[in-house]
Every structure is written in C-alpha cells, then in structure tokens.
Amino acid sequence: MVDEPIPVEVIPRGGLGRSVGRRLRDWIPAAAVLVLGLVIWQEAIRVFHIQRFLLPKPTSIASQFWDDRSNLWHAGWFTFQEALGGFALGSAIAILFALVLARYRFFGTALMPYAIAANAIPIIAFAPITNQWFSGGITKSSKIVIAAVLCFFPVLVNTLRGLTSVNPRALELMESYAAGQVQIFRRVRIPNALPFVFSGLKVAAVLSMIGAVVGEYFGGAFNALGVLILDRARTFQFTAAWAGVFLACLFGIALYAGVAILERLTLRWAPSTSE
Amino acid sequence: MSANEVVRVEGVSKRFARGAVTALQSIDLSIVEGEFVSLIGPSGCGKSTLLRLIGDLTEPTEGTVTVNGKSARRARVDRDYGIVFQDAVLYDWRTVAKNVALPLELAGWGRAQRAERVREMLRLVELDGFESHHPWELSGGMQQRVSIARALSFSPSILLMDEPFGALDEMTRERLNSELLRIWETTGSTVVFVTHSIAEAVFLSTRVVVMSPRPGRIANVVPIDLAQPRTAATREDPRYFELVTRVREALHIGSDREEPLARAVER
Numbered sequence: 001m002v003d004e005p006i007p008v009e010v011i012p013r014g015g016l017g018r019s020v021g022r023r024l025r026d027w028i029p030a031a032a033v034l035v036l037g038l039v040i041w042q043e044a045i046r047v048f049h050i051q052r053f054l055l056p057k058p059t060s061i062a063s064q065f066w067d068d069r070s071n072l073w074h075a076g077w078f079t080f081q082e083a084l085g086g087f088a089l090g091s092a093i094a095i096l097f098a099l100v101l102a103r104y105r106f107f108g109t110a111l112m113p114y115a116i117a118a119n120a121i122p123i124i125a126f127a128p129i130t131n132q133w134f135s136g137g138i139t140k141s142s143k144i145v146i147a148a149v150l151c152f153f154p155v156l157v158n159t160l161r162g163l164t165s166v167n168p169r170a171l172e173l174m175e176s177y178a179a180g181q182v183q184i185f186r187r188v189r190i191p192n193a194l195p196f197v198f199s200g201l202k203v204a205a206v207l208s209m210i211g212a213v214v215g216e217y218f219g220g221a222f223n224a225l226g227v228l229i230l231d232r233a234r235t236f237q238f239t240a241a242w243a244g245v246f247l248a249c250l251f252g253i254a255l256y257a258g259v260a261i262l263e264r265l266t267l268r269w270a271p272s273t274s275e
Numbered sequence: 276m277s278a279n280e281v282v283r284v285e286g287v288s289k290r291f292a293r294g295a296v297t298a299l300q301s302i303d304l305s306i307v308e309g310e311f312v313s314l315i316g317p318s319g320c321g322k323s324t325l326l327r328l329i330g331d332l333t334e335p336t337e338g339t340v341t342v343n344g345k346s347a348r349r350a351r352v353d354r355d356y357g358i359v360f361q362d363a364v365l366y367d368w369r370t371v372a373k374n375v376a377l378p379l380e381l382a383g384w385g386r387a388q389r390a391e392r393v394r395e396m397l398r399l400v401e402l403d404g405f406e407s408h409h410p411w412e413l414s415g416g417m418q419q420r421v422s423i424a425r426a427l428s429f430s431p432s433i434l435l436m437d438e439p440f441g442a443l444d445e446m447t448r449e450r451l452n453s454e455l456l457r458i459w460e461t462t463g464s465t466v467v468f469v470t471h472s473i474a475e476a477v478f479l480s481t482r483v484v485v486m487s488p489r490p491g492r493i494a495n496v497v498p499i500d501l502a503q504p505r506t507a508a509t510r511e512d513p514r515y516f517e518l519v520t521r522v523r524e525a526l527h528i529g530s531d532r533e534e535p536l537a538r539a540v541e542r
Contacts, residue, residue: 269369270368
C-alpha cells in the first residue's frame with residue numbers, strides 16, 4: 001500500500017480564450033455604471049437647467065472634443081510626452097534608490113528621511129520654481145522634473161517593500177546554496193519585488209500626467225494641454241476646457257493601462273494579479 | 276574521530292536575546308556517514324536551533340560545529356547541505372523544474388546537465404510530468420516533494436530537514452516518510468531530521484536524539500535497530516512499539532526533570 005504511486009491532483013488552468021471572455025464579462029458592471037452616469041449627467045442638466053458654464057452636457061463635450069480633435073490631440077500628445085519622460089525618469093531613479101537602500105541598510109537610515117521629505121513637497125508650490133529653472137518653463141524639462149518628483153515616492157516605497165519583504169527561509173536557502181548578494185538580488189529579491197514595483201508604477205502612471213498638466217498651469221509651451229485648458233477656461237470656453245480635461249484623463253488612463261498590460265506580461269507566473 | 280564522521284558538535288551552547296535565553300547548553304553529538312538521525316523534543320528544546328547550527332544558519336555562542344572535517348561555514352560555502360524546511364519555500368516565479376534547478380544554476384552547471392539532473396530528481400520524488408507547473412498549482416505534499424528534490428539536486432553530503440512533514444495530514448505524512456526512506460536508501464546521504472512526532476522519528480531513524488527544554492540539552496540517545504528497509508509492516512512490529520515507548524519515556528523523563536515538578540513545588 002505504501003509503495004503505490006502517490007495520486008496527484010492539479011488545479012486546472014483556464015485557456016486564453018476563456019480568460020479573455022471572463023475579463024470582458026468583468027467589465028460589464030463598470031461599463032453599465034459609466035453609461036448610467038452619463039445619462040444622469042445629461043438629464044440633470046436638462047431637468048435642473050444647469051448653466052452651460054457651470055457644467056456642460058456630456059454630448060456637447062463630446063462634439064467639442066470631435067470638432068477640436070486636431071488641436072487637442074497635439075496638445076495632449078505634447079503633454080503626454082512630458083508625463084512619460086517624468087514617469088520614466090522618476091521611476092528609474094526610485095528603483096535604483098530602492099535597490100541601494102535594500103542592499104545597504106546604512107543608506108536607508110541616512111537617506112530615507114529625505115525621501116520622505118521630498119514626498120512632502122507640495123508640488124503645486126514647487127512648479128513655478130522648476131519652471132524658472134528650465135528656460136522659463138517653455139521646454140518640456142520643467143514638467144518632466146515635476147512629474148518625476150511625483151512618481152519617485154510611490155515607486156520607491158513599493159519597490160523597497162518588495163525587495164525587503166522576502167520570506168527569511170527563502171534567503172536562508174539561498175545562503176545554503178552559497179549564493180552571493182548579487183545572486184540573491186537577481187534570483188530572489190528582485191522577482192519577489194516585481195508585483196510591488198508594478199503597484200508603484202501604476203500609481204505613478206496616473207500621477208505623472210497630473211504632474212505634467214499642473215506644471216503647465218504655471219506656464220508652458222503654447223501647445224501644451226495644461227496651457228490649453230487654462231486658456232479655454234479663462235476665455236469662458238468651458239466646454240472646450242472640459243474636453244481638455246477629458247483628454248488628460250484619457251492619456252493618464254492609457255499610461256496606466258500600458259503599465260497594467262506590461263505587468264500581466266511580466267507576471268505570468270503569478271496565480272492571480274487581477275484587482 | 277572516525278574516518279566517516281560527517282557532523283561533530285562539541286560543547287555547543289547557544290544563547291539568544293543578549294544571553295537572557297539559553298536555547299542550547301553543552302551539546303555534544305557525532306553523526307557518521309549514512310546515518311538517519313532524528314532530533315525530537317518538546318517545543319523550546321532547541322532542536323531546530325541545533326539543526327540551524329549544523330547548517331551554519333546561526334552561530335554557536337560557545338563550542339564548535341565540524342562538518343566533513345571543516346567548519347560549518349566552510350561546509351556551507353562548499354554546498355555540503357541540502358535543507359528542507361517545514362514550508363516548501365518554493366520560488367513562486369519559477370516552475371517546478373526551475374525550482375529544482377536553482378541550486379544547480381548557482382553551482383554553475385550547464386543547461387543540458389541541469390535539465391538531465393532535474394528530470395532525474397523529479398523522477399526520484401515521483402513528480403515527472405510536472406516540470407512546467409508553478410508551485411501554487413501543486414498540493415502541499417507535492418510542494419514538499421519538489422523542495423526535497425531541490426535539496427538533493429546538487430548531491431549534498433548531508434540533508435537537514437526541519438519538521439518537513441509537520442504541516443501535512445497524517446496520510447500524506449506516512450507516504451512521504453516511506454518515500455523519504457526510499458530516497459535515503461537510493462542516495463546514501465546522511466540525514467538530520469527534526470520532528471515532534473515520536474512515531475515518525477522511530478520509523479525513519481537509525482538513531483533518535485531525545486532533547487529536553489530550558490535549557491535545551493540532549494536527554495538521551497535511542498538507537499533504532501529496526502530492520503531495513505522499513506515498510507508498512509515495520510509499523511506493526513512489536514520492536515517498533517517497544518522503541519516508541521522508549522523514546523516516549525525518554526521524552527517524559529527529559530522534560531519532567533525540570534519544569535512541571537519544580538513549578539509544583541514552588542506552589
């Protein structure tokens with residue numbers, strides 16, 4: 001009896017087609033809420049006679065968006081490039097920082113208070129200053145810096161947590177295989193940190209677009225999205241301003257979705273990364 | 276010192292919390308090649324600490340640990356230990372095959388050599404066909420078998436197991452016990468096995484080291500002279516019951532001597 005082969009059972013894995021189908025079904029409630037929200041918005045304006053400059057109808061924002069698409073797209077793309085630059089710069093520095101802090105405890109105690117202080121910078125107060133640093137704020141550099149500062153902290157904190165929250169037994173095993181620190185980082189700490197890194201990157205993705213747009217409110221190139229929104233609002237073209245805000249959202253969501261897709265591709269091994 | 280002595284523990288003490296807690300006191304133990312030695316005792320007797328000292332996962336406060344004629348540190352760097360913990364501790368981002376291959380990668384084995392060895396090890400633990408599964412797709416017992424395959428993959432001279440089957444149900448545990456014995460016979464490795472199950476210790480071991488708590492000491496050493504190979508019939512052998520009783524008595528003497536009596540007197 002003892003020498004019988006041991007029966008084994010495996011958790012079934014879903015096919016790709018089925019998982020895509022399931023994902024689409026998961027979106028149905030959210031889509032329903034969106035439609036319902038838009039209908040309520042549209043109807044509320046009609047029923048309560050809300051003034052156009054207070055809140056335009058979704059349909060007029062949509063048609064404005066369509067009519068003005070060329071300008072909006074150029075402005076949005078310009079600002080998106082700033083956001084992307086800041087996202088890449090801030091995240092890269094944060095990840096490097098986290099690696100150093102995880103490797104050398106001394107740096108952690110010496111530098112962490114300053115990282116926390118950097119996070120406490122009220123970025124809106126900071127924007128006029130960075131604009132002055134870089135040729136009066138006309139170039140992309142100043143917005144990239146603002147976006148990078150915003151991205152830095154969430155990526156740092158999450159990455160550091162991922163690098164250090166490793167099962168101590170997993171590290172002991174590596175030591176029993178006579179692995180050095182570089183190998184421990186490469187084969188255990190970094191793979192362990194990846195889900196955490198992506199959590200940080202997703203937060204940073206949205207923050208980077210906010211940072212770029214807010215930076216532009218304090219002066220930027222004439223074809224930047226933040227400048228465009230501010231300009232339209234000042235000249236009472238509120239529907240156009242709303243269209244700009246809507247586009248800023250779209251770009252933020254696009255960057256977030258890009259990171260989420262990268263996450264799914266990278267973390268194929270994980271049992272479930274759905275949220 | 277005999278020629279084939281694998282582990283030699285001499286006058287080892289271990290204190291924790293800046294000397295406030297004495298986990299182990301004056302331990303002497305010698306283990307020769309091919310032995311299967313179980314460390315058994317109530318919680319707090321330092322059996323896991325002793326195992327960790329042998330494996331250089333912690334250092335003794337006093338005394339020396341010699342493994343294969345060198346320091347425990349040197350033995351670890353030479354990859355003399357295969358370690359299995361109570362949890363399988365598999366790396367979730369690696370498939371079953373890649374988990375088993377990890378120590379081989381670190382030891383600089385070539386790709387083809389690794390693949391060959393992994394196949395051999397998974398056959399040994401009867402998990403062939405599961406190479407490309409991820410750990411979370413396996414049951415607890417299967418995960419622990421992967422962990423054993425990984426520990427044995429680089430043919431370490433000594434296998435250190437810290438309650439490896441403690442988290443499994445009784446049925447799975449008995450099956451894995453038999454499997455472990457089969458592997459032990461096949462590989463001829465030396466095993467140090469921590470457990471708190473008397474039946475498991477007697478069934479598996481050639482020698483059972485009974486420990487007592489506060490401070491942790493070796494209370495008794497019971498040689499297990501049951502015939503090899505051990506099978507289901509072994510568990511019904513009268514000699515098996517005698518030995519289980521001997522270990523149980525040794526355990527009670529070991530722990531009664533200290534605490535419960537002393538406390539009763541105080542009250």
